[in-house]
Amino acid sequence: KKQEPAAKPPQHPAVARTTTSSITITSMTDQFTLSNVACIDTAKSPHPISTGIGFFDHMIDQLNSHAQIGVAVIVTKTNGESSSAMSPSFEFVNRYADEDQALIMGQVGAALGSQLKELVYKGEESNSRTSRFCCPLDEALVECVLTKSSSNNEGKLTAFTLPPYGKYPANKGRSKIGTMKTQFVE
Template identity: 30%
Template sequence: MSRTGRIERATKETKVLVEVDLDGTGIADVSTGVGFYDHMLDQLAKHGLFDLTVRTEGDLHIDSHHTMEDTALALGAAFREALGDRSGIRRFADVKVPLDEALAEVTVDVSGRPYLVHSEPEGMAPVIGRDYDTTMTRHIFESFVAQARVALHIHVPYGRNAHHIVEAQFKAFARALRLATEKDPRVTWVPSTKGVL
């Protein structure tokens, strides 16, 4: 059975289309107008082995906030749709990913309950590239979690370069999400004593 999700979201600030296939091969076709964010979504697809299409038109003449936020909301909703009732998945995953001097630790529970714990080094450069506000990293994950309904813990104990700190988070997130959403051949039920996630 196909595990795909497709979400269209339109507001006065943005127009977003997201399509995801959880059982893909890592093919990304991404365009948000925010170069570094596109690079991070490419990381999500490649290291998560998700096929991902993202088309966002946003009010970039103001700033990149609405574009990144609404894309993350649609992305989370697409993942939730693709997961269905969540039966047969592994549910939990814990991954550490280094990127040169930076280390990201990500733990995920595809629980049906949205919760984010996020910590990264203070004093990062405020902008990566032309228009990626580094304070948006946490908000991107908050937005995803709210719609995907997963518990996500991200911790970066150290790192110096802002690009590396953010990219390590997305790579670790991709790997953890891939492992947690993978089908476990020994599990044919919803992995919860409650019987529902």
């Protein structure tokens, strides 16, 4: 009698959560377009991370790796200079003025946060109500805990902790990583 191979468990299809339109960011010196923002239910996104801010690209890539969520984002200058056209080597080089970097980082963070929220709530069949991640790094111990409420609270996120977020000793440590000022992430 021929033995049939064991059935594979059903795979959850990758669900892209991409913004439907781009966002225009206008600063005192330039104008930028934020596009292709996505959080995908897969371990790694096939799409690029290219903000034009080297260390910020690296931090977003770490979200890709550690959270096992596919993340993508592209920032383009209105004059046509796309940061995605440049090599995504995660070199700690910044292509924009300091003021523009702060503005871009805020807008990218808000857009990715919105996409991540959609991904978290895409299914009510979640197996766990609390998710915890801890990552010891050379310079920090990062811990994140997400708690999803019961259905009687309409599936809203009821608790979020990320201690100690942005607490740095005064006048200690680096003022820059590559050419990115650390004050933008405090």
